[in-house]
Amino acid sequence: MINKLTTGLKSLSLRQKWVTGGSLAVLVLLGLSLSGKSSDKSSSTDDQLDRYYKVERGDFNISVLTRGELDAIKNYELRFDGKGKPGLRIEQLVPDKSEVKAGEPVISFAAEDYVDQITQLEEDIADLKTGYADDQNFEEELFEVNMRTLEESLDDSELNISLFLEAQSVARDKSISTLTEAGNSYQTAQDALNKYQNLDYRSQRKQKQVAIDTKEQEYYDALGEFDKTNEELAEARLKDADTREKAERQVMLAEKKLNNALAAWETARKADRQFRRYDHPQTERKLLMNADKTELDLKRNLVKAESDRIQAERRYRKLVRDHQNILDRMEEREEKYTEELERLATEFETKLERLTERLAELKEDYAGLILRAPVDGIVTLGAPPKRGREPKELMVGTNVAPKEIVARIPDLSQFLVRCDIPEIYRSRIQTGQIALLKNAALPDLEMQGRINEIATMSQRLNRWDARSPRVYETKISTETTDARLMPGMTVEVEIKVATVQDVLYVPLEAVYNKEGNTYCKRRSGLGGSEEVQISTGRASDSFVEITDGLDEGDTVLLHASGASQAGS
Secondary structure (H helix, E strand, O other), X not given: OHHHHHHHHHHHHHHHHHHHHOOOOOOOEEEOOOOHHHHHHOOOOOOOOOEEEEOEEEEEEEEEEEEEEEEEOOEEEEEOOOOOOOOEEEEEEOOOOOEEOOOOEEEEEOOHHHHHHHHHHHHHHHXXXXXXXXXXXXXXXXXXXXXXXXXXXXXHHHHHHHHHHHHHHHHHHHHHHHHHHHHHHHHHHHHHHHHHHHHXXXXXXXHHHHHHHHHHHHHHHHHHHHHHHHHHHHHHOOOOHHHHHHHHHHHHHHHHHXXXXXXXXXHHHHHHHHHHXXXXXXXXXXXXXXXXXXXXXXXXXXXXXXXXXXXXXXXXXXXXXXXXXXXXXXXHHHHHHHHHHHHHHHHHHHHHHHXXXXXXXHHHHHHOXXXXXXXXXXXXXXXXXXXXXXXXXXXXXXXXXXXXXXXXXXXXXXXXXXXXXXXXXXXXXXXXXXXXEEEOOEEEEEEEEEEEEEOOOOEEOOOOOOOOOEEEEEEEEEOOOOOOOOOOOXXXXXXXXXXXXXXXXXXXXXXXXXXXXXXXXXXXXXXXXXXXXXXXXXXXXXXXXXXXXXXOOOEEEEOOOOOOOOOO
């Protein structure tokens, strides 16, 4: 145990030197607090080798010693809470640790860029409003021109429809007249054909037959009369010449009449043949052709009328469609005009809102370029220090970021101590433990605090060094108040973790390690010393318990701090 302890102490000594070189004042040691006479026997601190210590039985405390920094529990932090897009360059600031009154300026930032951007934004807003009005006027004029053109097209379309309907009315009347005339002609031709076939032809055929029959009868009558005159002539030959001459004239007349009757009969028969072979077919063919022609004309006129009707309907539908298209285009143009106005309005409102917000933001930032003290107090420039980082030096011309803490005014009515506890001692401390606090500059002031917060995760003492020991950041609150206390003071912290009672103990300087065993040098007679092997128990950073090898009243030699130290 002594071996581990002394090795740890040597390591802590090296860490102390390293931390001091890195401007990090952290020293963690196990301390001894003795009651009664024990506390009076740790006064010798020189490096001489002739120091001695008398072994006694008593009590000693095992404590965690560390060094921390005093800080106010509450700090009024000054920072620029705006956006700060033009940049934040310090123009004026009070000296560090200056005393200020509430409302007094602490830090002011350069305002030229803010003024320029505010002016530019105001001009941009004015230009935006002017441009929006111009765009509205342009869209309105363009809409009126387009609507006038469409209205003229609509008037032309309505006129074309009206003229078309009038022309169609005339064409329809003409078509009806033509169809009526063609129908009448067709009906007349059909009537003439039917009349001829059913009436005229039969009548004429009958007339021809009657004529034949009549002529035939006349022929036979003439033949009978001729025969009779011949008989009378035969009888007259027996008579006188006058009678005979008269009978001969009667025969000649009867013969002539017979010949005429025969010729008439033949003529009637010839006329009948002529009628049946030529006149009737020609007449019937002519009537049929006329009927076919009028029927064809009627059909052609019907087809033409239907074609004209279809074309007229198509033309009318096209005119109506064109008319509707114009109406649709007018409605579409009106909707587009409305949409364009809405788009312009939306775009204008969006840009105006963005510019207005930016202007308001800049004006708000401009109004906050002077950071004033919220309360009376002492100003500490800069943000709270962070482990492993050099504090940022603030001066005229320094650029800072928005939300960056640039100054603090501590509330001096309540303090806390920030310190680091090595990782190996984390299990020995807990929230609620009492800590003794001392400041070298105020030796007469004894303070007591209580651990109220221990970091959940450990972190490297030096964040940039992977070999750096890990520590837990710890906060200790204290109710002690004193006008002399100021944030930033170094505070020695002692946290009592255990008490070793009624044991033999010696200072750590009395023991050392050799070949795996622990020894000390006990004083012998005549000023000499002898090496004694011992066994050790519990230890602090100053004392170690002796369980075997020494007796109460023995005197042991104390080694210099640079000599080899023992451990178990």
